[in-house]
Amino acid sequence: MSSNPTEQDKNKHHTVVIVGGGAAGISVASSLHKRDSSLDIAIIEPAQKHHYQPGWTMVGGGIFNPEVTSKPMSSVMPGFVSWYKQSASSVDEENNRITLADGSRIGYQALVLAPGLELNWGGIDGLKEALGSNGVTSNYQEGMARYTWETVQNLKSGRALFSQPPMPIKCAGAPQKAMYLSSDYWLRNKVLNNLDIAFHNAGAVLFGVPDYVPALESYIEKYGIDLNFQSNLVSVNGPCRKAVFRRTDADGNTEDREIGFDMLHAVPPQRAPEFIRESRLANEGGWLDLEDDTLCHKRHTNIFGLGDVSGTGNAKTAAAVRKQAPVVAENLIACLRSQPMKAAYLGYGSCPLTVENGRIVLAEFGYGGVLQPSFPTWVNDGTKATRAAWFLKAKQLPALYWHVMLKGHEWLAKPARRSA
Structure with missing residues (x-):
């Protein structure tokens, strides 16, 4: 992995540049690498810690210890990427370049924007x-x-x-x-x-x-x-x-x-980061202007987005990222190969509502509030508080996050197909 660019080596170029090393950025990098290990991928991320943010509610309820919700960024950053340890300051979408905080620029063939959102x-x-x-x-x-x-x-x-x-x-x-x-x-x-x-x-x-x-x-x-x-x-x-x-x-x-x-x-x-909301890439609300299904930018076919920065109408959850990452990976590779984008995201989001210690209402839904349950009702009825959903949230999801999702193992995340 590379660190910050030097004065002598300021203008870099990568096939795929990903802005953001959170759940969305790392997951999509792993999904891309899984499909094409020859891709030259860079991630722009200044943070030195990676947080499992769904766990913070459990810490606040006395369920988890704080230590289990974070790891050093270096321990989760994929070894196959070039890591730029600073923030992005602007996107020049016309010339396919990102400007970093130190003024250096990185060129790209395809760009993935996953910087998360800003707590105002x-x-x-x-x-x-x-x-x-x-x-x-x-x-x-x-x-x-x-x-x-x-x-x-x-x-x-x-x-x-x-x-x-x-x-x-x-x-x-x-x-x-x-x-x-x-x-x-x-x-x-x-x-x-x-x-x-x-x-x-x-x-x-x-x-x-x-x-x-x-x-x-x-x-x-x-x-x-x-x-x-x-x-x-x-x-x-x-x-x-x-x-x-x-x-x-x-x-x-x-x-x-x-x-x-x-x-x-x-x-x-909450709002999108400034370099997105004040750019030409944003919609009227200041969020990244993406197609709902392909997660491709509405005006730039080589720019994709996922995660909390997205202006799509889905819930902003880690579970949404789990479904979005394979869609972005598949469609981005199709873009690089000048092929039609066939993968579709149907707006899936999941919200495990912890209504008591030991029971959860597992809300799973897509665009328009359409229910998208992952399990049959005899396993877990999402419209009721169940112990099965608690077991999933408290015992299984953290390990699935660290060892499955971030590694590009697409558990229950096969993309839907776009209608012809």
């Missing part, structure tokens, strides 16, 4: 400064899930608030997962009746796919959670333990309400 902590006034003290926490912040768990254990009475920002966000079920696991702990430790728990969701529904809502509503009732829809967290005062929520009524009128708290699990609004 500044989108909620005072939140960034409040994190980590006075009961203000977020499982979305690296290293903060441990504080979530400490706060949950220490809270014996008072008010606990959980927020969810406007969509799209990564793992749309994660704000609820934190709430359910916390409530389950308080129930098991006989303090739930001393707590006032409220969920403030900037959206209008509990979950975007109606088939899973009844099971979730049963746990809302079980834990006595007060639901507040179209209620968006706009500011936090940590020392005073006050949060302001902006509620929007049916006519579009807004009203701000200040609410005191003893614990606040906050989730920031």
